[in-house]
Amino acid sequence: MxxxxxxxxxxxxxxxxxxxxxxxxxxxxxASAGQVQAKLTNAANVVKGILTALVVLVGICAALFIIIKRMPSADDPHEKNEVFKSVGRVCALVALAAAIIWLLPWLYSLFT
Incomplete structure (x- = not known):
């Protein structure tokens, strides 16, 4: 050939x-533009859900690490206060990260 x-x-x-x-x-x-837009929106929502799940999983692991690390001295009121503060910070950071994951695409869509 x-x-x-x-x-x-x-x-x-x-x-x-x-x-x-x-x-x-x-x-x-x-495919029409509407079908493409719907598929892209669906894919973006799946990615946001996966990222949120990862953030929550990391937050749970960090909180459990703090609690287990400070468990031997749980009778001390000062140590117990530090544990509550640390776990509270982890929860606040998880909430902030999850909010950023969902709010940034929304803010971007406002300006486009």
């Missing part, structure tokens, strides 16, 4: 694939 024959068969195969896609499955190949 010469190079010219290979190129011709490649062009013909590509043209056939385009024709088949155009006539057999036009709703899959040529």
């Amino acid at each position: 010469t190079n010219n024959t290979k190129a011709t068969s490649l062009v013909m195969g590509t043209a056939l694939a385009i024709v088949v896609c155009y006539f057999i499955t036009p709703e899959i190949v040529f």
Whole structure:
């Protein structure tokens, strides 16, 4: 097979694939703008949900680490106060990170 024959068969195969896609499955190949927008919005919501779950999981691990680390001296009121402050900070940071994950795309959509 010469190079010219290979190129011709490649062009013909590509043209056939385009024709088949155009006539057999036009709703899959040529999606409307609304369908594309809906799929992108759905994908962005999935990504935001995964990021939120990761933030919450890291927050739970950090809070448990603080509690387990300070468990031996739990009778001391000063130490108990420090544990509550530390766990409170972790909860506040988790809430802030989750809010940023959901609010930044919303703010971006306001200006576009």
